[in-house]
Amino acid sequence: MFDLHPRLSADTILLGRFPLSLCLLMNDMHYPWLILVPQRDNLREIFELPTEDQQQLLRESSWVSERLSRHFNATKINIGALGNMVPQLHLHHIARYENDAAWPGPVWGKHPAQPYTLDNLKMMHDRLREAFADATQIGFVWAE
Amino acid sequence: MFDLHPRLSADTILLGRFPLSLCLLMNDMHYPWLILVPQRDNLREIFELPTEDQQQLLRESSWVSERLSRHFNATKINIGALGNMVPQLHLHHIARYENDAAWPGPVWGKHPAQPYTLDNLKMMHDRLREAFADATQIGFVWAE
Numbered sequence: 001m002f003d004l005h006p007r008l009s010a011d012t013i014l015l016g017r018f019p020l021s022l023c024l025l026m027n028d029m030h031y032p033w034l035i036l037v038p039q040r041d042n043l044r045e046i047f048e049l050p051t052e053d054q055q056q057l058l059r060e061s062s063w064v065s066e067r068l069s070r071h072f073n074a075t076k077i078n079i080g081a082l083g084n085m086v087p088q089l090h091l092h093h094i095a096r097y098e099n100d101a102a103w104p105g106p107v108w109g110k111h112p113a114q115p116y117t118l119d120n121l122k123m124m125h126d127r128l129r130e131a132f133a134d135a136t137q138i139g140f141v142w143a144e
Numbered sequence: 145m146f147d148l149h150p151r152l153s154a155d156t157i158l159l160g161r162f163p164l165s166l167c168l169l170m171n172d173m174h175y176p177w178l179i180l181v182p183q184r185d186n187l188r189e190i191f192e193l194p195t196e197d198q199q200q201l202l203r204e205s206s207w208v209s210e211r212l213s214r215h216f217n218a219t220k221i222n223i224g225a226l227g228n229m230v231p232q233l234h235l236h237h238i239a240r241y242e243n244d245a246a247w248p249g250p251v252w253g254k255h256p257a258q259p260y261t262l263d264n265l266k267m268m269h270d271r272l273r274e275a276f277a278d279a280t281q282i283g284f285v286w287a288e
Contacts, residue, residue: 047213054206058198061190062190069189076189078226079190079224079225080223080226081222081224082223082250083220084219105228106253
C-alpha cells in the first residue's frame with residue numbers, strides 16, 4: 001500500500017500518474033517544478049528500486065525533463081534526488097532560467113515557496129496539458 | 145573528442161572511468177562527493193543522451209550511490225544534475241550525514257570547498273579503493 005508522504009502532499013498538486021510514479025506540481029510559482037514519486041513503499045534511494053523500476057523511473061524522468069525543457073523553454077533542467085527532509089524517494093525536475101529567483105544556485109532552501117493563485121494555477125495547468133498532450137503514449141493518466 | 149570542462153577539472157580529482165562516465169572526486173573534504181561525467185560531447189541534459197547511454201549512466205550512478213551509502217555509512221545520498229554554472233552534463237553523488245556542514249540543506253552554494261590535504265586525500269583514496277574493490281565487474285578502470 002503506497003501512501004504519499006504528508007509533506008509532499010501538502011506542498012504539491014497531484015497532476016496524475018505514470019506507470020511507476022505519481023507526477024506532482026510543486027506549489028511554488030517561482031519555477032515550473034515537477035516531482036516524480038515512485039509508487040513503492042519504504043524507499044529512500046534510487047538504487048533500492050529493482051532494476052526495472054529504476055529504468056522506468058529514468059524513462060519517466062527523461063520524458064518529463066524533455067517536456068519541461070521544450071514547452072517551458074528552459075535554460076536548464078535541474079534534477080535532484082535529495083530527500084534529507086522528506087525521506088520518501090522523490091525526484092525533482094525544475095525548469096530554470098537565467099532570470100529566475102535562485103539562478104544560478106539551486107532552488108532548494110533559497111526562497112519560501114510562493115503558492116499559485118487560482119488564476120496562475122489554471123494557466124499552469126493549461127500549459128502542462130499542452131506539454132503533456134501525448135502523455136498517454138507513455139502511460140500517463142491525469143488525476144480526476 | 146571528449147574534453148572535461150576546465151571547471152570540473154579544476155575542482156576535482158580524477159579517480160577513473162566507467163564504460164560511459166569519468167568518475168571524479170570533488171576536492172571538498174566537507175562531504176564524500178563523487179561526480180560522474182558521461183564521455184559524450186556537447187551534452188547538457190540527461191534526456192539528450194541516447195536511451196542506451198541513459199541506462200548505462202543510471203547503472204553507473206546507482207552503483208556509485210550504493211557504494212557511497214554502504215561504505216561511507218551515509219544517512220542519505222543526494223543526487224543532482226544541475227549544470228547551471230558548468231554546462232557539461234555531470235551528475236553529483238554526495239554522501240550526507242545529519243552532522244555535516246550543510247544538513248539538511250543541499251550542499252551546493254553553502255560553503256566554499258575545503259580542499260583535501262595530502263594526508264586526507266590518501267585516506268579518502270584508500271576508503272574509495274575499498275568501496276570500489278569489485279568495480280572491475282562493471283567495467284571501472286582506475287586512473288593511472
